[in-house]
């Protein structure tokens with residue numbers, strides 16, 4: 001059969017589904033198979049949710065060759081009008097995303113709505129036979145993840161989740177260095193993402209014509225509790241748990257995605273958060289200061305390590321945002337334009353003297369100690385390798401966002417369901433950060449099984465509560 005645009009987009013077979021199932025075990029594999037298509041075939045896309053990121057995503061998608069934007073859905077008329085000016089006056093625009101899913105001439109959709117709509121539109125789009133690029137976090141609640149994965153597997157369609165930084169040159173290089181063992185076994189990862197300004201704290205501008213007439217308030221609410229129109233909830237939805245996922249779902253998710261990419265990890269098994277609403281007391285119901293600690297168990301890909309993530313939207317001090325991966329033989333610190341790796345290896349000999357117990361020994365013991373030390377540690381074991389710093393600068397025109405879409409489109413063309421950030425990968429990143437919220441709001445430790453992707457009630461099998469000896473208990477009374 002001559003490959004045409006329609007038959008390549010349709011032509012995903014049962015083999016793909018099997019291959020996709022394999023990717024559950026190997027989350028980073030790109031599944032190659034099937035219907036090679038002419039590279040000249042155009043992929044026709046539609047964006048659902050043309051707000052801030054919808055515009056950036058669409059522009060990034062269109063930086064790839066042979067991709068055409070044909071339709072846009074959004075709930076606010078002003079954004080539909082803006083899209084016709086910004087992209088094409090001939091765009092099909094609608095408030096109802098279902099009209100887009102019903103169109104046979106659309107191959108792929110970009111889902112860039114608030115978080116509470118991600119699972120609904122993703123599942124409907126996959127069922128309608130569309131390839132899906134869905135923004136992070138993949139889901140709003142942990143219990144929505146499996147349904148998205150199932151719909152993806154069943155659909156035979158390609159899906160990419162949108163934490164695009166893993167497609168940057170710096171993350172690719174960090175992965176190469178870590179996998180080559182350059183910093184030894186990772187033991188700790190830390191990252192903070194502080195801000196101190198209103199827009200950074202999600203108080204985005206509200207258009208002057210916002211009203212129930214110019215936007216579809218009821219549809220915006222979706223599965224969230226019904227309530228009267230409130231422009232702030234529509235345009236600043238991140239501040240409310242009904243629609244958003246707080247600093248964890250919004251910001252931690254990028255970092256954890258990067259960490260899983262670099263370390264090949266499937267995720268943590270124990271998650272704890274603490275925090276506070278310290279400054280932005282503007283009606284929001286999410287914290288503006290939050291720290292989460294995650295324990296990553298040893299796996300066949302890495303040793304056990306700890307990860308500490310922090311956001312402080314009220315940091316009026318010196319803001320020094322950084323991400324650091326620390327290993328037993330060095331560290332990688334991400335900089336604005338790349339990364340700096342510092343290699344530091346301890347000598348075999350531990351040394352003695354200085355602030356040490358050695359001086360407290362008697363003279364005879366000191367002599368004997370020195371004798372034994374010299375015998376055990378010959379001179380070549382006593383000097384550390386010089387500390388080495390390696391800098392990696394990302395190319396000036398590094399386009400992670402465009403490349404992330406490129407990976408999506410390449411896999412559509414190959415007839416492969418898998419992508420660099422497929423739904424299994426996307427859920428393994430989303431679930432632990434959503435668990436950060438659960439820990440914060442319910443003041444508890446959350447246990448997670450990163451392999452089976454299920455929540456657990458405790459660290460191991462339930463143990464019976466210890467019984468007091470009857471006699472002792474009776475005596476006390």
Ligand SMILES: NC(=O)c1ccc[n+]([C@@H]2O[C@H](COP(=O)([O-])OP(=O)(O)OC[C@H]3O[C@@H](n4cnc5c(N)ncnc54)[C@H](O)[C@@H]3O)[C@@H](O)[C@H]2O)c1
Pocket residue numbers: 048049050051052053054073074075076079095097112113114115117135136137162163164219220234235237250
């Ligand atoms: N990958 C990144 O770096 C990155 C950056 C920012 C935002 N995001 C993600 O992108 C998504 C959107 O964020 P944003 O900042 O663009 O928000 P936004 O409020 O600017 O835009 C969201 C748009 O979605 C529309 N919308 C809401 N419900 C809809 C529905 N049912 N059907 C059609 N349109 C609907 C709204 O009208 C609005 O215009 C979020 O999931 C966010 O986490 C990702």
